Amino acid sequence: MKEALRAYPVTRFAEQDFLNDFFKGHWNMLPLSFNWGKPNFWLCPELCRSEAVKVVHFSGAVKPWLRKPDGQWSDSVLARAIPEERKLLEDGNSGLTWAHEKWWSSFLFQTEAKVVCDATLSLRGDPRPACYSTLISGDSDYYKGVLALAGSLRRHGCRLPLLVAHTSDVPAAHCRAMREAGCELRLVDSEAFSSLRGTPKQPEFLVCYNKLSMWLWEDYKLVIYLDADVVVNRNIDHLEKLELPLDYIAAAPDLGFATNGTGNRNGERYFNAGVMIFRPDRRSHRRLMDALMTYGKITAYAEQDFLNDYFADRLVELPTEYNFIQDYWVGPSLPPSPMREESLRSLGEGLPAVVHYAGAKPWRCRLAERLLQGLSFGSEDERQRTVIALDRIQAEWEGALRAGTKTMSRAEDALRPEWGKECGGGIAGGPRKIRAEVGELQCAGARVPAA
Structure with a gap:
């Protein structure tokens, strides 16, 4: 071979050309x-x-x-x-x-x-202080939630960037809309969780295991994770100052269906994984993944159940107002909870810092019609106050969507195809009518209910 190489000219692809000629007729194709x-x-x-x-x-x-x-x-x-x-x-x-x-x-x-x-620029050398993050997967309408989340952060002067973790099956048009809203997109590999076996309460919970990939984002010291069906109602940038130890998590307690649905909590603390704060670290991620593979099963609330078990003794509990689920306003639908009642009373007339639209989505239907369907109240006044509260948070979400899109017409175009899908046709007038109703109620001095 050396003798042949000495006689061989230098060609465009160097040793590759030489080896092809030298082994011509004497090599097997892989x-x-x-x-x-x-x-x-x-x-x-x-x-x-x-x-x-x-x-x-x-x-x-x-x-x-x-x-x-x-x-x-x-x-x-x-x-x-x-x-x-x-x-x-x-x-x-x-x-x-x-x-x-x-x-x-x-x-x-x-x-x-x-x-x-x-x-x-070194990946690990100079991480930035903090970021917001969210997650989206597939050809679903959740990108509208991301647009509203981005709009709510901008609307309230939050300066931290919003990073969107997404799987490879998110349509290019959805990615383009999120980038235009100021989001930074990061692709995640969902194949790491393919070996898990089991069935969650809802099929869309499976994608939530991709939240674990964010522990690899070591270019930030702190990640403030928010589900795509969340909006903020005030500036929450101060959360970046939270002094959180490595391998700890900060989250608010779940006071609703998930806690009651797990069955095996027996009064133990159980947080909702729709809002979480953690410190990214590659070794922490490795330990998380090792523990998940040992866990080896998919339970009713998927990654939320796993993270609650994993961080059971390393949880920093946030006030409920940092993950206030819309169902908390619908008292008759949930078992009584002293913590939930206190959370409602402490809010007074103001909206919580973070509203989580778990369950019914504000871009699909009128929340008051969907959530109150079939429920009975102690009085008509109690029911009306609940309707006012739900219509108000619906109007807040729509305002966030307008802030997350370039024009109002574009926001309504995004909503219109899905409007009423969950409510048997929705309400006449769609978003505009809800805004008018809430405006009239607020002008009349209506108050957000303290259930």
Whole structure:
């Protein structure tokens, strides 16, 4: 081989050209899946996420480690890519983006070293103080919730960035709308949870295990997680000052259906995972994942049950107003709870800092019609006060959606196709009528109920 190499000219692809000539007629072809080069991502896109792909080859000038810690690519790096590759790099849902996420997941699991990324920025060297985060998956209408969440943060002057963890099946149009609302998107790998067995209370709870991926976001010191069906009603940036030990979690107690539905809590503390605060750390993530694989089962409330067990003795309890679930206003639908009653009384006339629209969604129906259907109240006054409260938080959500979209017409266009899906046709006039009703009630001096 050395003698042949001495006589061989230097060619464009160097040793690859030489080895092809030297072993011509004397080599066996491996399946393409054992050396999946980057061109295959645009030539065979339908196969890119197939389990048959064993080895991905990041050939060419654009390498995964050149990506910035925020998940974006600098113009100087994109300039090195050929047009087909650049198009896939700019598409947050492409197979090539999925492959890069795989590379980063492998790196973060396997090394302690600092990664010097583009512009010599170290991934672990200088993390930013804090961020808000949320999660979305699939071709669902939850992106409307993300738009409203982003709008509510902007509306109340919150300065921390909102990062959206999303799976690869979120449509490009939804991703585009969220970016336009000021969100930073980060792709997560949901395959890590495919070995779990069991059935949650609702199928959409399965995607919630992807929240665990956020423990890998070491470019932030603190993550303030908010479900996509949440809006804030005041500035909550002060939560970034929470002095939280590593491997602890901060969350508000669940006072409703989840606590009563678990059956095995026996009065123990049980938090709702729709709002959580934690410190990202790769080793913490490894311990979380190891514990989850040992746990090995999917229970009624999925990741919420697991996280409650995992952090049972490492929980910093937040006041209920930081995760106030809409059902708390609907007294007859829940068993009496001294903590819930006290939470309602302590709010007075103001809305809680964070409202969680668990269950019925404000972009699908009128909450008062859906949540109060079939319930009986002690008096008509009690029922009317509950209607006022639910219509008020519906109006707050719509205001947040308007803030999260460029124009009011665009917000109503987003709502209209889904309006009434859960309420047998909804109400005449849709969002505009609710705003008018709430305005009239507020002008008449109506108060938010203290159940």
